[in-house]
Amino acid sequence: MQPKVAVLYGFGINCDHETKAVFDLVGAEAERVHVNHLVNGTRDLSEFHIMAVPGGFSFGDHLGSGRLLGNRMRFALRDMLSAFVKAGKPIIGICNGFQVLVKTGLLPGPEAADPDFIQRASLTLNNSGKYEDRWVTLDFNPNSNCIWTKGLERIDCPVRHGEGKFVMPNSTDLDRLAANGQIVTKYVDPETEEGEGFQDELLPFPISPNGSARNIAGICDSTGLVFGLMPHPEAIYAKWLHPDHTRFTAPDAPDCAPDPEERLLGDWEGEGLQIFRNAVEYVKSNL
Amino acid sequence: MMQVSRIEVTPRLMEGMKDVRGDVIRRQMAQDLSIEVTDVRSIVGYLVNSDVNQDDIYARVDDIFCDPIIEKGYGGNLALNDEQLFNESPDLTISIAFKAGVTDNPGSAALDGFFTIFPQASKESKVATYITYAFYGIPETCDTNNLAKSLHNSLIQRAIIGTKEQCLAKEYPEIEFIQKPPTEYKSPARVDLEISDEELIKLSEEGLLALNLEEMQTIQAHYRNPEVRSAREALGLPPDAPTDVELECLAQTWSEHCKHKIFAAKISHKDLETGEESVIDSLFKTHIMKPTLDMQKEVDWLLSVFHDNSGVIAWDDEHSICMKAETHNSPSALDPYGGAMTGIVGVNRDILGTGLGARPIANTDVFCFGPPDYQGDLPENLFHPSRVLRGVHAGVRTGGNESGIPTVNGAIVFDDRFIGKPLVYCGTVGLMPQNLPDGRPSHVKTPKAGDIVFMVGGRVGADGIHGATFSSLELTEESPSSAVQIGDPITQKKLLDMTLEARDMGLISCITDNGAGGLSSSIGEMAEYTNGCEIDLAKVPLKQEGLSSWEILVSESQERMTLATTPEDAEAFEALAALHEVEVSRVAIFTDDGRFHVKYGEESVAMLPIEFLHDGVPQLQLSSVWAKPTPVAFNPPNKADHNQILLDLLARPNIASKESWVRQYDHEVIAQTAVKPFVGPERDGPADAALIAPIHGSTRGVVISNGIVPRYSDIDAGAMVEASVDEAVRNAVCVGIDVDKMAGLDNFCWPDPIQSEKTPDGEFKLAQLVRANRQLEEVCRAYRLPCVSGKDSMKNDYGKGADKISIPPTMLFSLFGDHPDVRFTATSDLKREGERLYLFGLSEQELGASEVAYLLTEQGSANGIGGNVPRLTNPEYRLEGYRALSKSIQDGLIRTAHDLSEGGLGVAMAEMCIGGKRGARIDLDGTGIEGTDLWGQLWGESLGRILIGVEAQHEAEVVDRLEDYGLTLMGLVTSNSQLVIEDGFDEIVNIDITDLEKAWKGTLNLDGGEI
Known part of the structure; x- marks a missing residue:
């Protein structure tokens, strides 16, 4: 079975092409689906196994990033989304998509499995007050039940946002997230040993690019199926996108080119691609 | 009944927020105005004018306007009255809102959110936004009016101030909702042209024609013309005089901006240096078009x-690429943010319209x-350069980032004279x-006759009227605000998604x-294909009612494309547009009767023969006289501290790191950018060119680079052009471009070169343009580098x-081109200890108009900047060398390369150390041709030079491939953190990288303190 992925677009979403591409590269059949196709009923999420809300600037981030698209989804797609989550299908939100999922209330979501569309956290302006594109290092929580990040320890990828500071009203809210294994990934100091970078104490700028509570970069819901993060793992689908790629001891022979027919990246696969492969494999084994 | 509801939102100040x-x-304020305050708080306001009951709106504040987790919202109250969040009264408040009729993007977004919750609300509902800043600890000496002025642009915004007394009494002034009063549609007027020559000129000047x-x-x-008269009579138009619609349409179409009259002019050229006298029939056709068409064969x-x-x-095999660059100088001078944003989203539309x-x-x-630290007097009506920089940068950042288009390459150049007119070049690759x-x-x-012409995207408003003609005039204190507008990237993004589908x-x-x-140009140009069109202006959707015909026809309101479909496809197109929530209107049809025919409903308001409209403009007759400028020669001092010179050069705005600005652009959306603007382990070394792989899963690349050196025009504008082209090519070679498949774009920005009372040196400025074009042809032919598009902006004076x-x-x-x-x-960035450092190309004694000449002249240790400006000798041979170098990079033999430009070898080497976090020891001996001294070798800006780093195992192969093109082994990458430059036995420079870095990064970081 080839899992089908709905990659949402429209209204200022702008990472839809590459998000579709990374799912295709790991064997899924991804399709860009306009939000209004779902709203007006010409398409239904039930046709798909995975939903991705890509990065971008939906509605120009006015009134707070992700809020207006989150609202449209919360009011117009409530039943469809609810059914999708209840069916145990994975959802990912990247950057603006993460902001959208947080503002619809799908992330971090209630402790019970069924979504209630109540917003519990937010993503707000970076402490710097600036939108920035810079590369960060992420570690992944081995104790999380997030299906998207199984087996991942550390990756480098870019953040590209002005509103990525994750906040919750009280530190007990954060404690609860941590206890549930919902804190999936954090910004870490690249000087630390792989897997040992996780810390609660705030890291300085620019290691943590935004001042996020407990250096949180991404979280999942209580089921581990809905995952959102500010950094862009799709932006490192191939090693040639890494800013250091001219510094690696790259294979010097040009015969390691990705096979154009199979579109496999071979030795040049980037470390972000595994996240998308995990979800596709999950669907293949579980749905 | 419509009524205004006020909502305010302010951040909650919980732990960590x-x-x-x-x-x-x-x-x-600390950075730009040297005003230190203890705290500034912000409140965002929304004024909703709608028929929905106020209480109903106020009950949903948290669902629309306010994020309840991080913000507190107030319906009908001022946030400042909340004593919990504002327990002390501020010393000052300043509230800023847009003027009526100015694009309010947050307002439109809020309205969209409002309709999500209140779908039944009147379609006439509007939301206007404002922001209030509350200041604490304002120094007594602070001029609050000045502060308010620095926080808004009175051309498009209004501000009100709450004084200390008002704040203490809690009587904060409230910004009110205003709407542009409706204007009344006026029937087209007949404009009598049977008047004297003086009156004709007056008519043109007063009407901004x-x-x-x-x-x-x-x-x-x-x-x-009797034939014209009878044709007009038949349509019910005034037979013997134009309507205002026609005159405006001709003024736009014939503007310098649209017709490039100076580049098309017949020029009598005189060269006082050589005695040459010649006539040039169109610079564009002779020096730009002809060479490219020759290469096309x-x-x-x-x-x-x-x-x-x-x-x-x-x-x-399956794709084409295209590129266009534009300038948006005049609008950016008046409103840096809006002007620059419309610049970037405008050039994006050029690609969409290709x-x-x-x-x-x-x-x-x-x-x-x-210069951002300019201390001198500013002429009336001009902004301080730091404010222009902030505004332009913010506009381009917003336009690019929100459109999902990565900003991959660029430059920022500084010179006192750009205070008069900033240059804002925006380019896009498609x-x-x-x-x-x-x-x-x-x-x-x-297109075929009978096809239906749609206006697609935004609506037409009074904004942006006279942009084309305005940019064809010099900037004055009276420059009109209607020429300024603000882009709306999200509307355009929807338009873009829909159009590509x-x-x-x-x-x-x-x-x-x-x-x-506006429509006069877009439909007018497309009508050339079928030889005619009929437009109905009554079908054009408007932002506000009552615009007159000529205003609808020439308004440059943003986010619009003009697009035609066959009659059979029109409905499918409309359905697609509806899905994307993009407004489309059938405004015209193509005809083949040779007429540009405009109606308003049933009434004809304009009819111009297509031929007259496009080819009727008479050719300008101009004269140019070249006399070589003789600035005082640059003679370097006998004794100099080259360590200090290097630090001073690194700190010069033209050379200093632009990272704090560039990092705010998204440079890697689309997941394709393989060489990003900053490189190295800490991503802070400068990249030379951008390299992208736009097809996901494929490694085929596109290279994008730029070259610009206005300084050299102080000696010779021809040399300026040579250096610009060579710089773009050098940059592209540094990432391994295929030199046999690259194309260029020439974008000229000139001061007015037409001799007149207000421009007494017009003949000289035109001669500079002649020399520039001649050199452009020479270099492009030698490099086999076709110019495929370009633009000129000819009135850059204040x-x-x-x-x-x-x-x-x-x-x-x-420049853009192919990469395998x-x-x-x-x-x-320097990669590894032991990497061999070679100079490719040779230095010459060319210090005229160099950065070091300007530096030392400004510091008083030299008398002038004159002398030999870098020239391109034997370009055919250089191209061969570039080909060999590029090929070595493509073959994986070279992974370190950096182009030598501003500040020459010394600066380039320092940048490579900073990027790589590695020291180096190099020797200048043998890097120059005979007669080149230490200054020429270390600081000179001779063209054609690239510093490369080679691993030991590839050294022999690289030397073999490149030794015929001037290759000198200079030294090695070392294990320490010192940059050491020697000249034979003398140590000239010895500096730690951290010091280089500090000098290079400090100048343009205008954050105003720790973040």
Whole structure:
């Protein structure tokens, strides 16, 4: 079975092409689906196994990033989304998509499995007050039940946002997230040993690019199926996108080119691609 | 009944949260105005004018306007009255809102959110936004009016101040909702042209038509033609005089901006240096078009040059790429933010309007400003350069980032004279399939008579009237605010998504951008294909009722494309637009009767023969006289501290790191950018060119680079052009471009070169343009580098008479081309200890107009900047060398390369150390041709030079390939953190990298403190 992925677009979403591409590269059949196709009923999420809300600037981030698209989804797609989550299908939100999922209330979501569309956290302006594109290092929580990040320890990828500071009203809210294994990934100091970078104490700028509570970069819901993060793992689908790629001891022979027919990246696969492969494999084994 | 509801929102100040918006203002005040305050708080306000009951709106504040987790919202109350969040009264409040009729993007977004919750609300509902800053700890000496002035632009915004007394009494002034009063539609007026020559000129000047006497007389003569008269009579138009619609339409179409009259002029050229006297019949046709058309005969990849919105070249087997660069100088001078934003989103539309539609995939931004630390007096009506920098940068950042187009390459150049007119160059690269699913080649438009013409996207308003003619005039204190507008990237993004889908569905027969000149230009240009059109202005949707016909026709309101479909496809196109929530209107049909015919409902309001409209403008007759400028020669001091010179050069704005600005652009959306603007382990070394792999899963690349050196025009504008082209090529070679498949764009920005009372040195400035064009042809032919698109902006002056400021003649050369495999490329950062450092190319004694000459002259240790400016000798041979070097990079033999430009070898070497976090020890001995001294070798800016790093195992092969092109082993990458430069036995420079870095990064970081 080839899992089908709905990659949402429209209204200022702008990472839809590459998000579709990374799912295709790991064997899924991804399709860009306009939000209004779902709203007006010409398409239904039930046709798909995975939903991705890509990065971008939906509605120009006015009134707070992700809020207006989150609202449209919360009011117009409530039943469809609810059914999708209840069916145990994975959802990912990247950057603006993460902001959208947080503002619809799908992330971090209630402790019970069924979504209630109540917003519990937010993503707000970076402490710097600036939108920035810079590369960060992420570690992944081995104790999380997030299906998207199984087996991942550390990756480098870019953040590209002005509103990525994750906040919750009280530190007990954060404690609860941590206890549930919902804190999936954090910004870490690249000087630390792989897997040992996780810390609660705030890291300085620019290691943590935004001042996020407990250096949180991404979280999942209580089921581990809905995952959102500010950094862009799709932006490192191939090693040639890494800013250091001219510094690696790259294979010097040009015969390691990705096979154009199979579109496999071979030795040049980037470390972000595994996240998308995990979800596709999950669907293949579980749905 | 419509009523206004007030909503305010302010950040909650819980643990770990701060009011970031306020804090940004606090730091900016410290940086730009030297005003230190203890705290600034921010409140965002919404004024909703709708028929929904106020209480119902206030009950939903948390669902629409306020994020309840991080913000507190207030319906009908001022946030400042909340004593919990504002327990002390501030010392001052300043509230800022847009003026009526100015684009309010947050307001439109809020309205969209409002309709999500209240779908039944009146469609006439509007939301206006404002922001209130509350200041604490304002120093007694602070001039609050000045502070307010620095926080808003009175051309488009209004501000009100709450004084200390008002704050103490809690009587905060409230900004009110205002709407533009409706204007009344006026029937087209007949404009009598049977008047004296003086009156014709007066008519042109007062109406902002920017037409000269001969052009006015040509129009006058047209209406005396009996055939014209009888045709007009039959349509019910005034037979013997134009309507205001026609006159405005001609003024736009014939403007310098649209017709490039100076580049098309017949020029009598005199060279006082050589005694040459010659006549040039169009600089453009002679020196730009002819060489490219000659090259087009020899290659198969030049698909579309000059006639479309951008130049198109074939790229991989299935795709073509195209590129266009534009300037938006005058609007950016008046409103840096809005002007620059419309610049970037405007050039994006040029790409979308190329062929049957291309997808914008990369932006470039090149700015020229006054120095950010300028201390001198500013002429009336001009902003301080730091404010221009902030505004332009924010506009381009917003436009590019929100459109999802990465900004991959650019430059910022500083010179005092750019205070008079900043230059804002925005470029965009596009990608298109070579053939559409229906088999049509995508770079060819296929309109037919009978096709339906749609206006697509935004509505038409009073904003942006006279942009084309205004930019054809010098900036003065009276420059109109209607020429300024603010872009709306999200509306445009929807338009872009929809248009590209329409293209792939085969629905588009013709498409172009609505830019300068509005519908009159866009439909007018497309009507040339079928030889006619009929427009109905009553069908054009308006932002506000009552616009007159001429205003609708020429308004340059943003986010609009003009697009045609066959009658059969029109409905499918409308359905697609509805899905994307993009407004489309059938405003015209193509005809083949030779007429540009405009109606308002049933009434004819304009009829111009297509031929007269497009080809009727008389050729300008100009004269140019070249006398070589002789600035005082640069003679370096006998004794100098080269360590200090290096640090001072690194700190010069032209050289200093632009990272704090560039990092705010998204440079890697689309997941394609293989060489990003900053490189190295800490991503802080400068990249030379951008390299992208736009097809996901494929390693085929596109290289994008730029060259710009206005300084050299102080000696010779011809040398300026040579250096710009060579710089763009050098940069591209540094990442391994295929030198046999690259194309260029020439964007000229000149001061007014027409001799007149207000421009007494016009003949000289025109001679500079002649030399620039001649050199452009020479270099491009030698490099086999076709110019496929370009633009000129010819009135970059401020004011008249004694206080006139003219920019230095400037040409930006943008380059794009093919790269076989992005995995095999090079970056400027030093990679490994032991890497061998070679200079490719030789230095000459060329210090004229160099950065070091300006530096030492400004410091008083030299008397002038004159002397030998870098020239390109034997370019054919250089091209061979570039080919060999590029090939070595493509073959994986070289992974470190950096171009030598401003500040020469010394600066380039320092940048490579900073990027690589590694020291180096090099020797200058043997790097120059005979007669080149230490200054020429270390600081000279001779063209054609690139510093490369080679691993030991590839050294022999690289030397073998490149030794014929001037290759000198200079030294090694070391294990320590010192840059050591020797000249034989003498140590000239020895500095630690951290010191280099500090000097290089400090100047342009205007954050105003720790963040």
